[in-house]
Amino acid sequence: MNLGLEGKVALVGAASRGLGAAIARILAEEGCTVEICSRSLDRVGHTADVISSNTGSTVIASEVDVTDADEITAWVEDSASRNGHLDIVIPNAGGPPAGSFVDTAPSDWDAGYELTLRSAMTFAAASKPHLVAGGSMLYLTSSSVKEPISSLVLSNVFRAGVAALAKTLASDWASDAIRVNQLIPGRIATERLDELDAYTAGQRGIAVADVRDQMQASIPLGRYGVPEEFANAAVFLVSPAASFITGATLQVDGGALKSVF
Secondary structure, three states: OOOOOOOOEEEEOOOOOHHHHHHHHHHHHOOOEEEEEEOOHHHHHHHHHHHHHHHOOOEEEEEOOOOOHHHHHHHHHHHHHHHOOEEEEEOOOOOOOOEOOOOOOHHHHHHHHHHHHHHHHHHHHHHHHHEEEEEEEEEEOOHHHOOOOOOEHHHHHHHHHHHHHHHHHHHHHHHHOOEEEEEEEOOEOOHHHHHHHHHHHHHHOOOHHHHHHHHHHOOOOOOOEOHHHHHHHHHHHHOHHHOOOOOOEEEEOOOOOOOOO
């Protein structure tokens, strides 16, 4: 299938590693010009160089702290100015730290809001004037939007807000032919998942390997996913091949979520 992405301009947040980097790479393979960011210019610059070298596409790296609304806005506007417009925006921002409600201080709530929900709103506000008809925004959320996770209270609360934002924007922006969807990762093998497994192991007093065995046993497909499997779904959703899909929620989780809706 030709996804129709050749020559499109895509912006992917928090893309120096993990899911963001995997999405950026596949977008570049499909012929997009890709703008990526991270708090570490060295790390995101290396990622951009590797992707560009391997794909032949233009990949531009910028240093951006997505907890800073002004930095997000400046990056989006600079990217749009450089390329003339935007076709695809993926406001990835990583995940807030693990923790239960009783372990979460007021300052943690403030930081979680800035990282997860406010950044999502800022990306939308900054990107909308530059997204062309036929454009697409894709939010990466969490299975916690459907089934709260006991050790991820910040994610439970703020990712749910992002999910509601995505659904709202899908309706609001449809008249401008801009699609908005959300993609839910299950247990995908990234450094973020390593951190969460280590946290769970510490809470339970067991080995990390035992946590992984238990988690994989709970997934119908019997394993963790790899970033490319998630990225393939993301790239399809933002492509013209998905031109009649908006306001949708897709999970890439090996069947882990059991809910019907």
